[in-house]
Amino acid sequence: MATDPMxxxxxxxxEEEWGEVDLESSSSPWWVLANGVLGxxxxxxxxxxxxxxxxxxxxxxxxxxxxxxxxxxxxxxxAQNRAVEEILExxxxx
Amino acid sequence: xxQARAELSRDLSLFDITMIGVGAMIGAGIFVLxxxxxxxxxxxxxxxxxxxxxxxxxTAMVYAELGSAIPEAGGGYHWIQEGLPGANAFLAGWMSxxxxxxxxALYALGFRAFLFELLRLTTAMxxxxxxxxxxxxxxxxxxxxxxxFAYINYRGASETGMAGNVVTLAKLAVIGAFCFFGLKFxxxxxxxxxxxxxxxxxxxxxxxxxxxxxxxxxILSAMGLTxxxxxxxxxxVQAGEEVKDPRRNIPKAIFLSLVIVTxxxxxxxxxxxxxxxxxxxLEGLQTFGSGVAAELEPGMENWKILRHVGELGLARAATxxxxxxxxxxxxxxxxxxxxxxxxxxxxxxxxxxxxxxDRQLPDRMSEISTKTSTPHFALAATTGLVLLMVAFVPLTTxxxxxxxxxLLLFLQVNxxxxxxxxKYGDKLAYGYLxxxxxxxxxxxxxxxxxxxxxxxxxxxxxWWYVLAWLGTGGILFWFYAREREREEEAPRILxxxxxxxxxxxxxxxxxxxxxxxxxxSLGARLARTAERELLLVHNVPxxxxxxxxAGLRHAKRxxxxxxxxxxxxxxxxxxxxxxxxRMAHRPAESIIHTVxxxxxxxxxxxxxGRVTWGERLLGRNVDRVIRxxxxxxIVVEQPSEExxxxxxxxxxxxxxxxxxxxxxxxxxxxxxVVLLHLTEAPMSEEDRAEYRRQIYEAISGDGxxxxxxxxxxxxxxxVEMAFEELSGDVxxxxxxxxxxxxxxVLGTGEGGWLRRRVFGEISRSVAARAETPVVFVRAREGxxxxxxxxxxxxxxxxxxxxxxxxxxxxxEDGEG
Numbered sequence: 001m002a003t004d005p006m007x008x009x010x011x012x013x014x015e016e017e018w019g020e021v022d023l024e025s026s027s028s029p030w031w032v033l034a035n036g037v038l039g040x041x042x043x044x045x046x047x048x049x050x051x052x053x054x055x056x057x058x059x060x061x062x063x064x065x066x067x068x069x070x071x072x073x074x075x076x077x078x079a080q081n082r083a084v085e086e087i088l089e090x091x092x093x094x
Numbered sequence: 095x096x097q098a099r100a101e102l103s104r105d106l107s108l109f110d111i112t113m114i115g116v117g118a119m120i121g122a123g124i125f126v127l128x129x130x131x132x133x134x135x136x137x138x139x140x141x142x143x144x145x146x147x148x149x150x151x152x153t154a155m156v157y158a159e160l161g162s163a164i165p166e167a168g169g170g171y172h173w174i175q176e177g178l179p180g181a182n183a184f185l186a187g188w189m190s191x192x193x194x195x196x197x198x199a200l201y202a203l204g205f206r207a208f209l210f211e212l213l214r215l216t217t218a219m220x221x222x223x224x225x226x227x228x229x230x231x232x233x234x235x236x237x238x239x240x241x242x243f244a245y246i247n248y249r250g251a252s253e254t255g256m257a258g259n260v261v262t263l264a265k266l267a268v269i270g271a272f273c274f275f276g277l278k279f280x281x282x283x284x285x286x287x288x289x290x291x292x293x294x295x296x297x298x299x300x301x302x303x304x305x306x307x308x309x310x311x312x313i314l315s316a317m318g319l320t321x322x323x324x325x326x327x328x329x330x331v332q333a334g335e336e337v338k339d340p341r342r343n344i345p346k347a348i349f350l351s352l353v354i355v356t357x358x359x360x361x362x363x364x365x366x367x368x369x370x371x372x373x374x375x376l377e378g379l380q381t382f383g384s385g386v387a388a389e390l391e392p393g394m395e396n397w398k399i400l401r402h403v404g405e406l407g408l409a410r411a412a413t414x415x416x417x418x419x420x421x422x423x424x425x426x427x428x429x430x431x432x433x434x435x436x437x438x439x440x441x442x443x444x445x446x447x448x449x450x451x452d453r454q455l456p457d458r459m460s461e462i463s464t465k466t467s468t469p470h471f472a473l474a475a476t477t478g479l480v481l482l483m484v485a486f487v488p489l490t491t492x493x494x495x496x497x498x499x500x501l502l503l504f505l506q507v508n509x510x511x512x513x514x515x516x517k518y519g520d521k522l523a524y525g526y527l528x529x530x531x532x533x534x535x536x537x538x539x540x541x542x543x544x545x546x547x548x549x550x551x552x553x554x555x556x557w558w559y560v561l562a563w564l565g566t567g568g569i570l571f572w573f574y575a576r577e578r579e580r581e582e583e584a585p586r587i588l589x590x591x592x593x594x595x596x597x598x599x600x601x602x603x604x605x606x607x608x609x610x611x612x613x614x615s616l617g618a619r620l621a622r623t624a625e626r627e628l629l630l631v632h633n634v635p636x637x638x639x640x641x642x643x644a645g646l647r648h649a650k651r652x653x654x655x656x657x658x659x660x661x662x663x664x665x666x667x668x669x670x671x672x673x674x675x676r677m678a679h680r681p682a683e684s685i686i687h688t689v690x691x692x693x694x695x696x697x698x699x700x701x702x703g704r705v706t707w708g709e710r711l712l713g714r715n716v717d718r719v720i721r722x723x724x725x726x727x728i729v730v731e732q733p734s735e736e737x738x739x740x741x742x743x744x745x746x747x748x749x750x751x752x753x754x755x756x757x758x759x760x761x762x763x764x765x766x767v768v769l770l771h772l773t774e775a776p777m778s779e780e781d782r783a784e785y786r787r788q789i790y791e792a793i794s795g796d797g798x799x800x801x802x803x804x805x806x807x808x809x810x811x812x813v814e815m816a817f818e819e820l821s822g823d824v825x826x827x828x829x830x831x832x833x834x835x836x837x838x839v840l841g842t843g844e845g846g847w848l849r850r851r852v853f854g855e856i857s858r859s860v861a862a863r864a865e866t867p868v869v870f871v872r873a874r875e876g877x878x879x880x881x882x883x884x885x886x887x888x889x890x891x892x893x894x895x896x897x898x899x900x901x902x903x904x905x906e907d908g909e910g
Contacts, residue, residue, distance in 0.1 A: 012523065018519075023515070027527075028529075039148050043144050051137060051300045059140065066147065069349075074346060076526060076527070
C-alpha cells in the first residue's frame with residue numbers, strides 16, 4: 001500500500017487525541033517576551049553607547065538575554081515533551 | 095507470523111547534533127567573512143552579529159517547532175513541500191540545492207585563499223611577482239579543491255559523529271586562542287611577551303562604534319553578508335532522521351548552537367577590530383604587493399584596511415598578537431572551510447537526490463552508484479554548480495548570493511509553518527511550540543524579506559545570479575517538473591508498521607543478507623533450551639550520503655529476507671519468533687540499538703573470518719557491538735554451515751566454562767564436547783580431580799555465568815575433559831588440538847579485562863591460526879564492571895575518528 005511520508009514517519013498523535021490538545025507553547029510567553037524586549041533594548045544600548053560603557057553593558061545584557069531565552073526554550077521543550085509523552089503512554093500499545 | 099517492523103537506527107546524540115550545527119556555522123562566518131564584514135560595518139560589526147542573532151532566533155523557533163514535529167531529512171524543503179502549494183516545493187528544493195552549492199563554492203574559495211597565504215608565509219617562492227599566472231594558478235587550485243571534495247563525497251565520506259565533533263572542537267580552540275590573546279593584547283599587554291608593537295589600546299579602536307562613513311547601512315550590509323554564518327540549524331534538521339529522541343534534541347540543538355556561536359561571533363568581531371593595529375595591517379598589504387595599498391594611509395582606522403585584506407583579515411590580525419597566529423588561524427580556517435565544503439557538498443547533493451526521488455528533477459538525480467552507493471549524478475550536477483561559481487564569481491558575490499538564497503528559503507519556511515499549523519493543527523506530536531504564534535513567523539518573514547531586498551541595493555550582482563537561477567527554476571518547473579509531479583502516482587515504498595513486543599532475555603540473532611543457517615540453528619537451539627523467544631534483527635544498510643528514510647526503498651527486500659529466515663527457523667525449532675527490520679548507516683548501530691531496547695540474554699552474530707589489523711579484533715562492526723552491549727555475545731565464524739559433531743572448548747577458569755559449554759552443545763545434535771585445560775606445569779591427579787569438581791560445580795550449581803542454560807547442563811551428562819601441558823604458545827596448541835574438531839569455542843577469561851577488552855589476545859591468535867572455524871563467546875558482565883568498562887570506553891571512542899577516516903577511504907573489513 002502506498003503510504004503518506006507523514007504517516008510513515010509516525011509524527012501524529014493518536015486520533016482520539018485530535019481536537020483535544022492545546023496548541024499553546026509550553027515556554028512562558030512573558031519570559032520569552034521579556035527576553036525579546038531586552039534583546040532589542042540591549043542592541044539599542046550598544047548603538048546608543050557609541051563604543052562607550054553603555055555599549056558594553058548592552059552587549060552583556062544581550063548575552064544574558066540570549067542565555068535566558070535558551071533556558072526558557074529548554075523548559076518549554078521539556079514541558080512540551082512531558083505532555084506529549086503522557087499522551088503517547090496513554091495510547092494502548094498496538 | 096508477525097511482519098517485521100521497519101525502524102530507523104538513530105545514532106546522533108544532543109551533543110553530536112549540536113556540534114554539527116556549531117560546526118556548520120563556524121566556517122565561513124568567522125574565518126572567511128569576518129574581515130570582509132568588518133570592512134563594511136567597522137566596530138559596529140558586533141551589533142551586526144547581535145542583530146543577526148536576534149533575527150535568526152525568530153526562524154530558529156520555527157525550525158525548532160517543525161524539526162521537533164517532522165524530523166525529516168529534507169528539512170526546510172520537506173516542510174515547504176508539505177505546507178505550500180504548487181511550485182513552492184520545487185522552488186524550495188531548487189533554492190536549497192543552489193544555496194548549499196554556492197556555500198560550498200564560498201568555502202572552496204576560502205580554503206584556496208588560506209592555503210595560498212600559508213604557502214606564501216612558509217615558502218620562499220616569489221608568489222607576489224607571478225602576476226597573472228598566480229591568479230590563474232589560484233583559480234585552478236580552487237577548482238581542484240572542489241573536485242577533490244567531490245571525489246571524497248563520491249567515495250562515501252560524511253562528517254558526523256566523533257570525527258565531526260573533533261573538527262568542530264578544534265575550530266573552537268583556534269577561535270578561543272585568537273580571542274584570548276587578542277583580549278590580552280588589548281588590555282594586559284604587559285603580561286607575557288608581546289608579539290607586535292602597540293597593544294594596551296583598550297577600547298580606543300572601538301570608538302565610535304558606528305563610523306559616519308558606514309552608518310546603519312554598514313550594519314545592515316554586514317548582517318546580510320554574514321547571515322550565512324547563522325544558517326547551521328538548517329543542517330541540524332537535515333540530519334533529523336538520525337537524531338536520538340528528535341522531538342527533544344532537535345529544538346534543543348538549534349537553540350544551543352545559536353547560544354554558542356552568537357557570543358563567539360561578537361567576541362571575535364570585538365577582538366578583530368579592537369586589537370588589530372592598522373599600521374601593521376597596512377605594512378602587510380604593502381609587503382605583499384597589493385595594488386590597493388596605495389589608496390590607504392598610515393593611521394587610518396583598521397577596519398578600512400581590513401576591507402582590503404578581505405578573507406585574510408583574521409589571519410593577518412592574528413600575526414600581531416597570537417603566537418604563531420597566522421599559521422594557527424590559517425590552519426583553523428583551512429580545517430573549517432574543508433569540513434564546511436564537505437558538509438555543504440553532502441547536503442546539496444542530498445537535496446538534489448531528494449528532488450530526483452520526488453520527480454522534480456530527472457530520475458537520474460536519484461540514481462545510486464552501484465560501486466560506492468552514493469547518488470553520483472546528483473553529486474556530479476552539484477559539483478558542476480560549485481565549479482562554475484568558483485571559476486567565474488568573486489568571493490563576496492558568492493557569499494551574498496548564498497545569503498539571499500538562504501533568506502528566501504527561510505522566508506518560505508516561515509510561511510510553511512503557518513500553513514502546516516492550519517493543515518495539521520493539533521494532530522502532530524510537537525516537541526516544541528513557539529510562543530506568540532503567528533507573530534514570530536510573520537516577524538521572521540518581514541525581517542528576511544527586508545534583508546533580502548536590502549541586499550539588492552548592496553550586492554546587485556549577487557541578486558542577478560539568484561534571479562537567473564530562480565528564472566531557470568521557474569521554466570524548468572513549468573515545462574518539466576509540473577507534468578512529472580502529476581504523473582507521480584505510484585507508491586514509493588511498501589511499509590507496514592507493526593510494533594514488535596519482545597520479552598526481555600530473548601535470544602537475538604543479527605541476520606546477515608545470506609541468512610546463515612549456522613547462526614539460525616544455534617539461535618533456535620539456545621532459544622528452545624533457555625525457553626526464550628527468538629528475535630531476528632536484519633539491517634538494511636543506508637549509504638551515509640543518503641537520509642535513513644532512503645533505506646525504506648529496500649525495506650521490501652529486507653522484509654523478504656526476514657520472512658524467508660523466519661520460515662527456516664520455524665522448521666528448525668518450535669520457538670516464538672519476532673523480527674525487526676532496521677535502517678542504519680552503520681550496521682553495528684542497528685544491532686546495538688536492538689540490544690539496548692530489547693535487552694536480549696543472548697546476541698548471536700556472524701563474522702567474516704578474517705583477522706583485521708591494528709586494535710581491531712573481529713572488525714569494526716563486531717568489535718563495536720561487543721564493546722557497547724552487555725549480554726551473552728556469541729560470534730560465529732563464517733562460513734561454517736554444517737552442524738558440528740565434535741567441539742573443543744578450551745577453558746582457563748571454571749566459572750567461564752558453563753556458557754561456553756552451553757553454546758558448544760547448541761552447535762549441533764548430540765554434540766561431543768571436549769573441554770581442554772592447558773597448564774604450564776604438570777597437574778597431579780588430585781589437582782585434575784579438583785579442577786573437574788570445580789567445573790561440574792559451576793555447571794550443576796547456578797550455571798555459573800549462564801543460568802539461562804541450566805536445562806542444557808542438566809541434560810549434558812558427563813563432559814570429557816582433557817589436560818595438556820603447554821608445549822608452545824597457547825594459541826598454537828589450541829589451534830593444533832582443534833584440527834580434530836568441527837569447531838573451537840573460545841570464551842573470555844585470559845588476562846585482565848582491561849587488557850583483553852573484547853575476547854582476549856589469545857582468542858585473536860587462535861582465530862588467526864586455526865583452520866577449524868571458531869566460535870567466540872563473551873559472558874554478560876556485572877552492571878558495575880560493565881559501567882566501568884563503558885567509562886574507559888569513552889576514551890576508546892576516540893578510535894572512531896580513525897575508523898571514520900578509514901570509512902572515508904572506503905576500506906572494507908570482510909566481516910560477516
